[in-house]
Amino acid sequence: MIDGKYAVALIGYGGMGHWHTQLLKDFDKIFLYSIFDTDAEKTAEAEQNGYKTYQSFEEVLSDDKVDVLLLAVPNDWHKPYAVQAMKAGKNVISEKPVTLSSTDLQEMIDAANENGKLFTVHQNRRWDEDFLTMKKIYDEGMLGDVFSIESRVHGSRGIPGDWRGRKAQGGGMMLDWGVHILDQMLQMVKEKITKVYAHMHHVTNYEVDDGFRMIVTFESGKQALLEVGTSNFINMPRWYMQGENGTALMEDFGSDATIVNITDWNNADAVPVRTAAGLTKTMAPRTDDTIKKSVLPHVHADVRDFYQNVADVLDGKAESIIRHDELMRVMKLMEAAFLSDETKQVVDFE
Numbered sequence: 001m002i003d004g005k006y007a008v009a010l011i012g013y014g015g016m017g018h019w020h021t022q023l024l025k026d027f028d029k030i031f032l033y034s035i036f037d038t039d040a041e042k043t044a045e046a047e048q049n050g051y052k053t054y055q056s057f058e059e060v061l062s063d064d065k066v067d068v069l070l071l072a073v074p075n076d077w078h079k080p081y082a083v084q085a086m087k088a089g090k091n092v093i094s095e096k097p098v099t100l101s102s103t104d105l106q107e108m109i110d111a112a113n114e115n116g117k118l119f120t121v122h123q124n125r126r127w128d129e130d131f132l133t134m135k136k137i138y139d140e141g142m143l144g145d146v147f148s149i150e151s152r153v154h155g156s157r158g159i160p161g162d163w164r165g166r167k168a169q170g171g172g173m174m175l176d177w178g179v180h181i182l183d184q185m186l187q188m189v190k191e192k193i194t195k196v197y198a199h200m201h202h203v204t205n206y207e208v209d210d211g212f213r214m215i216v217t218f219e220s221g222k223q224a225l226l227e228v229g230t231s232n233f234i235n236m237p238r239w240y241m242q243g244e245n246g247t248a249l250m251e252d253f254g255s256d257a258t259i260v261n262i263t264d265w266n267n268a269d270a271v272p273v274r275t276a277a278g279l280t281k282t283m284a285p286r287t288d289d290t291i292k293k294s295v296l297p298h299v300h301a302d303v304r305d306f307y308q309n310v311a312d313v314l315d316g317k318a319e320s321i322i323r324h325d326e327l328m329r330v331m332k333l334m335e336a337a338f339l340s341d342e343t344k345q346v347v348d349f350e
Contacts, residue, residue, distance in 0.1 A: 002065055006314055007033035008093075009060050010051075011081060012072035013042040016095055020070060020122075021049075023304055029311035030068070036060050057081065061088040068118075068310065071095055074163045075170025079104045082119065086111040091118040093310060097179040100170045102331045109324050118313055120322045125180035126187060127303040130253050134239045135188045136299050142259060143243025149189070150225040150240040151181045154232035158203075159210040172208030174200070174334055177228045182214075183330050185226060191218040193349045198337035203231045214337050248296075257296040264290040 001007060006029060010017050013035050024032040034052035036059075037043050043053050054060050060069065061084070069085045070093045071078055079099045082092045092112070098121045099105050112119035125131065138146055163169040164176055195217040200209035211229040218224070227236075239250040239257070246261035270284040305321075312318035333349065340347045 001067060002031075002033065004029070006030040006067040006311055007065050008068045008070050009034045009036060009054075009063070009066040010070045010072060011036050011057070011060070013037040013039070013046055014072065017072040020072060024307055027304075027307060027311065029315065030307055032070075033066065034060070034063070057084075061085060061090065067091060067314070068093060070122075075100060075175060076168060079108055082108050083111045086115045086117045086119060089115065089117070091310075091314065092120070094119075094121050096121055096123055097170065097175045097334075098327050098331065100175070102328060102335060105328055105331050109328075112324075118310065118320065119324070120310065120313075120320050121327055122306065123180070123183050123322050124303050124306065125184060126321075127301040127305065128184070128253070129298040129301055130238055130250055130255070131184045131188075132299040132301055133257050133296060134241060134248065134250060135184075137241060137248050137257060137259065137296065138188050142246065142296075143241060143248060143261070144245030146241060146243040147222045148225070148240075148242040149185070149222070150227075150237075151185060152225075152227040152229070152236050152238060153177050153181060154227075154229045154235040156231060156233045158230050159205050159208070165205050165208060167207050172200075172205075173211050173228045173230060174209055174337060178212060178214075178226070178334060178337070179330060181226050181228065182333050183326070185216065185224050186326070186329060186333070189218055189222070189224065191220055191222075193217065193333070194219055196333065196336040196340055196347045196349045197345075198340040200338075200341045201229070201231070209341075212337065212341070214340075216333070254298075256298060259294045259296055261292045261294070262286075262290065263292050 008024060010020060010032060021032055035046035036054045036057060046053050060066060068091045071081050072095050075097055078094045082094055085092050108119060159165050164171040193216055198212055198214040201211035204210050214226045216224045237249050238252050241248040246259060248257050248259045250257045267290045270281045272279040272281045273284045309318060309321045313320050336347045336349050
């Protein structure tokens, strides 16, 4: 500690590393103290920005002032860095995905338990306001009993051209974005999962997935459709939720939620819809007197609460927001998705 504050050493000064430098400011009990990167230019940039730097990872571990290592490096480096750090007496925050397999994750958890160190993961999308708004709709029963949830993240720029396109380094959209939307879904729906089906896309990259479509079936029978795409030139809605008494839709990350609730199931009057080939009353829209439309503004959140929780855990004042069993469940769910894609079969789960 330095002046009563927990000192964080950032490992990796790339895109996410820079993001952390912007967020880790103005806390009473935790601050960014130093940076290590193997790239000489990034090291020079860190020095220019006033941070202490190191010439090796071992030098970081030998710095007695460092309390926490924050790993913002390619995914395949998370486990070796984390295990080595915890054995050296350091607490660890890892970027997501925590690692590449449930076996690796168990080694990391064991290292934390054996050495009595905090080991947590920056699952920052738990603070996404679009997710928290839809979770509010689900938790408060605004649609009645929910039977279907669709969560999509669409882009049109293909997979990033750096290490994210290489399998050995943990590339691919399942590990990049899937880890987020699966984690969000499991935070929302607190049920056992019975079945998993997934199909990986390889539109622009044959080594790793550049998108996927996945269906998760829960014990109650409700289903979640989870989809990530990087070749979508027309996006589908970010969220679409159906319940016995209504439907909720959110177009994108920044939209409010639109909710339509049924007010009169018994009123079956409908003006038929004419298509080129015939009429339909079944698919005709409901009349305004049988439904109620409303808009739910975004639930506000502060992602900096993650860092405050780290400080509180180290002070012995709180439990970690990101639990090890939650990390393991998401990791095993991603493994089930890869297995389903490989075998082209539905996979049993839990």
